[in-house]
Every structure is written in C-alpha cells, then in structure tokens.
Amino acid sequence: MLHRPGKELERLTPAYLEELLFDDIPWLYQMQKEHDAFAKVMEDRGTKVYYYEKLLEEVLEEEDVAKKFIDELIEITGEDNDRINEEIRQFLGGKTAEELVEIAISGLLKSDLDAGLEKRSLGDYIQRDYPFYINPIPNLYFTRDPGAVIGDGLSISKMNTPARDRETMFLQYVYEYHPLIKKEKTPLWYDYKEKSSIEGGDVLVLSDEVVAIGVSERTSARAVEIIAQRLFDKAPVKKVLAIQIPFTRAYMHLDTVFTMVDHDKFTIYPGIEKAVKAYEITPGKQGLLVKEKASLQQALQDVLKLPSVNLIQSGGGDPITAAREQWNDSTNTLAIAPGVVVTYNRNEASNKTLRSHGIEVVEIEGSELVRGRGGPRCMSMPLVREDLK
Ligand SMILES: NC(=[NH2+])NCCC[C@H](N)C(=O)O
Numbered sequence: 257m258l259h260r261p262g263k264e265l266e267r268l269t270p271a272y273l274e275e276l277l278f279d280d281i282p283w284l285y286q287m288q289k290e291h292d293a294f295a296k297v298m299e300d301r302g303t304k305v306y307y308y309e310k311l312l313e314e315v316l317e318e319e320d321v322a323k324k325f326i327d328e329l330i331e332i333t334g335e336d337n338d339r340i341n342e343e344i345r346q347f348l349g350g351k352t353a354e355e356l357v358e359i360a361i362s363g364l365l366k367s368d369l370d371a372g373l374e375k376r377s378l379g380d381y382i383q384r385d386y387p388f389y390i391n392p393i394p395n396l397y398f399t400r401d402p403g404a405v406i407g408d409g410l411s412i413s414k415m416n417t418p419a420r421d422r423e424t425m426f427l428q429y430v431y432e433y434h435p436l437i438k439k440e441k442t443p444l445w446y447d448y449k450e451k452s453s454i455e456g457g458d459v460l461v462l463s464d465e466v467v468a469i470g471v472s473e474r475t476s477a478r479a480v481e482i483i484a485q486r487l488f489d490k491a492p493v494k495k496v497l498a499i500q501i502p503f504t505r506a507y508m509h510l511d512t513v514f515t516m517v518d519h520d521k522f523t524i525y526p527g528i529e530k531a532v533k534a535y536e537i538t539p540g541k542q543g544l545l546v547k548e549k550a551s552l553q554q555a556l557q558d559v560l561k562l563p564s565v566n567l568i569q570s571g572g573g574d575p576i577t578a579a580r581e582q583w584n585d586s587t588n589t590l591a592i593a594p595g596v597v598v599t600y601n602r603n604e605a606s607n608k609t610l611r612s613h614g615i616e617v618v619e620i621e622g623s624e625l626v627r628g629r630g631g632p633r634c635m636s637m638p639l640v641r642e643d644l645k
Pocket residue numbers: 276277278395398400401420456457458508509511512588628629630631633634
C-alpha cells in the first residue's frame with residue numbers, strides 16, 4: 257500500500273517544518289513523478305499496488321461511515337470552539353468522498369471556511385495564529401509507519417507525535433470497513449488508541465516466526481512488551497528481537513539504520529553498530545523472558561537459526577560517506593524478493609557495496625521524496641507477503 261504525495265506537501269512552510277517532521281520543502285510535481293516511478297518498479301516485478309487514499313475514499317462512499325469519520329476527525333483535530341467545530345462538520349458533510357479524503361489529508365485552511373462567518377464569541381475573535389483548522393499530514397506517503405502486517409494480523413500504530421496521529425485513524429477505517437481486509441480473519445495486534453507508542457518503521461518481520469522491533473525515538477520498550485505478548489498468544493510468532501538504537505531524529509526508526517536484504521543478509525549503518533543492543537524475547541511461564549544478546553549479529557543467527565549472517569555496512573567503508581548516505585536513506589532498503597532491493601540511486605557507495613555482496617539493487621530517483629527523511633521501505637506497507645519457505 258502506497259500513498260501518492262499530494263497537495264498536503266504544498267502546505268508545508270518553513271514555519272511548520274519541524275512540527276510536521278520535515279527538514280525541507282519538496283517540489284511536488286517532481287516528487288509525484290518519482291513516486292509514480294517507484295510504484296512502477298514494483299508493479300513491473302509483479303507487485304499489486306494499492307493506494308491508501310483510494311481505499312479510504314471507497315470506505316467513505318458509505319454515508320454512515322463518512323459521518324462517523326467526520327465526527328472523529330473533528331474530535332482529534334478540533335478547535336476548542338463548538339461553533340467552529342459545527343461549521344466544520346457542516347462544511348465537510350457537504351463534500352463527496354473524494355473531496356473529504358483530500359481535505360482529511362491536505363488539511364482545511366481557516367480561510368476556506370471563515371469567509372462570511374460572523375464573529376460572536378470570544379473564541380471567534382481570539383484564535384491561535386495558525387492557518388489551519390485541520391492540519392495537513394505530509395508524512396502520509398510513509399505508509400510503513402501507521403501500521404504493520406504481522407502474520408495474518410495487523411498492528412495499528414500508536415504514533416509518537418501528534419503530527420502523525422491521523423494517519424493511523426485512516427488505517428483503522430480501512431481495517432474496519434474495506435472489503436480488501438477481511439476483518440474477521442485479521443486479528444488486531446495493536447490499537448492506535450493505546451498509550452505506549454510503536455511505529456511501523458520499527459517493525460521488521462524477519463520470518464513467519466521472528467519479528468524484530470526497534471526500541472527507538474518512536475517505539476517504547478513497553479509497546480514492544482505488549483505486542484510481543486499478543487503475538488505469542490495468537491500468532492505463529494515465537495520470538496521477538498528487540499533492537500535498541502540511539503533515540504535521535506537522524507534515525508528515528510530501526511529501518512533507517514538496519515534492514516533485511518536476503519534470508520541471511522542485512523544492511524546496517526556502521527555509525528550505530530557500537531551503540532546497538534539486542535534482546536531476545538520469548539514467552540515464559542509467568543510473562544515474557546528477556547535475554548540480552550552478546551551482539552546483534554549473534555542475536556540474528558540465533559533467532560533465525562542460521563550458521564552465519566552477513567551484516568553489510570552501508571556507505572562503502574568511509575564514515576563520512578556512510579553518515580551522509582544514511583541521512584538520505586541508504587540503509588532504508590525495500591526488499592521485494594530475497595536478494596532484490598529497491599533503493600535511491602543517490603546512495604552510490606552503499607548501492608555499490610550491496611551489489612558487491614550479490615544483492616540485486618533496483619534504483620529509483622528520489623531527490624524530492626528523500627526530503628521527508630524516508631526511503632523505499634518507509635514509503636511502502638506490505639499487505640500480503642508470499643510464503644518464502
Ligand atoms: N519508516 C520510516 N523510517 N519512516 C520515516 C518517517 C519520516 C517522517 N518524516 C517522520 O519523521 O516521521
């Protein structure tokens with residue numbers, strides 16, 4: 257599942273970059289071209305691509321669902337002013353499903369609504385100096401993060417920052433109402449209304465029995481415990497590998513520094529190797545058993561029952577190149593088959609290293625896409641994985 261970047265990106269201004277988790281403003285026209293090419297690369301390899309916005313639109317064709325959606329949208333984005341909320345409700349109620357989705361993603365400008373509104377209450381006169389009633393959500397094209405399919409179930413993330421909350425609410429609607437997801441057969445591993453945060457960029461399904469989860473700036477140790485217990489109870493998952501990485505913006509999720517590229521090969525940003533800690537979690541008689549492992553490499557060998565694993569360092573051996581390319585998502589590879597990954601073409605040294613280890617590297621252009629700080633893996637959410645055994 258992908259989301260084609262849209263008007264929400266054009267609502268970024270320097271004043272709101274940080275709050276909206278961006279470092280720069282992309283050029284939308286070019287970005288969409290890059291994104292279309294990304295989708296095509298996957299389709300050419302036999303992947304069926306669904307678009308988040310389309311699925312949501314299909315769900316909102318149903319009048320009752322749209323009504324509930326509008327109520328919830330107002331509840332989570334809402335103003336502290338009942339009359340304005342009522343105006344927003346009326347305004348959104350008159351929109352088609354397609355228009356509603358567009359507003360829910362790209363936001364609602366005060367100026368779109370305010371014309372003709374007569375000021376009555378104190379709250380009408382005094383408002384926060386902010387252009388939106390509903391925020392744009394420019395991070396939606398990182399579909400990896402609001403959820404993760406693990407086994408035959410779905411985890412809907414509790415995001416760490418308010419800037420991304422609404423993305424998970426969309427996923428909840430798709431889960432709840434879209435026939436593509438057979439809800440009765442799809443257990444929910446995590447719910448976006450829970451307290452402890454977990455984001456999909458930290459969830460790496462390593463096999464049908466092993467899931468690695470990053471403990472990071474975005475995902476808490478507590479969330480890992482909660483989801484691990486549920487997976488042990490109801491999924492075929494037997495082991496969870498918790499991988500602790502430094503809590504910092506440059507690598508907000510595990511998949512910005514570490515991804516799986518083949519059955520026994522991983523790529524890792526060398527700048528974090530010393531700081532990484534790995535813990536093996538298994539079900540015990542009274543709760544979870546947690547064991548600290550000697551190294552990440554050892555941990556991977558053990559949990560995957562492999563005689564050896566290869567950690568391929570990104571950046572081609574030079575620390576400056578590695579750090580620069582990590583910032584541009586060299587390590588955020590998307591494996592579309594064992595030993596075949598999609599990456600940005602700009603990360604020349606890292607791509608070359610992957611190739612020298614026998615990995616097939618499918619390059620895409622990403623000069624605009626990269627500005628949101630995410631690569632091919634962040635920009636995709638696998639719904640169904642083939643059985644590779
Ligand atoms: N899976 C990922 N690494 N996603 C990257 C998300 C980047 C996004 N701007 C954020 O900070 O949330």
